[in-house]
Amino acid sequence: SSNGHTFVWEHNFPMATYLSTIAVGDYERIDDVSPNGIPIRHYIFTEHAEDFARATSITGEAIDWMSDLFGPYPFETIGFVTADAPGVSLETQTTIVLSTSMIGQTTVVHELAHMWFGNWVSLNSWQEMWRNEGFATYVTMMWDHRDDPEGLELEIEAIKSAVADNEPNYPLGSPPKQYLFGFNTYFEGAVMVHELRRTVGDDAFFSGLQAYFEQYGGGTASDAEFQAVMETASGISLDAFFAVWLN
């Protein structure tokens, strides 16, 4: 029309509605590529350029590392868009909203992990939020300690005490809605993931996760379906394990 422009965005992959957003601002675009060739595309407010560069410098290395562990990066590009939204970052699919108050590597790695855990495989129910946030939190710890397995064990032990002291102590499998994104969802969720890894062993843990993304990628999966994949990978019944952690 003569009155303006119409922009049309298309996304070539299935996507949960909460993972779509529009950011409007005076952005600078930064293009890069991961060592294995995944295109990286950031949009930033230039006043945060230095902090942003420091925090996101590991994007390519981290996305390739996750691809090795969980299966190929599921989408075409990856990057971050800064937003003046205090305390709110969100794993919006392929272009992650990064709060200008949260520009740091922990947030960067956490949100990248969601491209697999939450985005490529979505939850069947919000009550299963531990599978999004527990995994994203745990993957961030794995990244931090990727050359230091003992450091990971020490951090998990510290988190176990913090979880034990945390109030309210709601069941992971049925968080009250005001605690859907509560401390336990992230940190007890991460401990549960670590204990699952210890229970089935590294080989079954990682081959099970890869099978999970192969089987359910581009769609949703339930806790029961996740459990079944891990049981197939390990040959171990996990009924008792999941009952103890989720109830």
Ligand SMILES: [Zn+2]
């Ligand atoms: Zn998260």
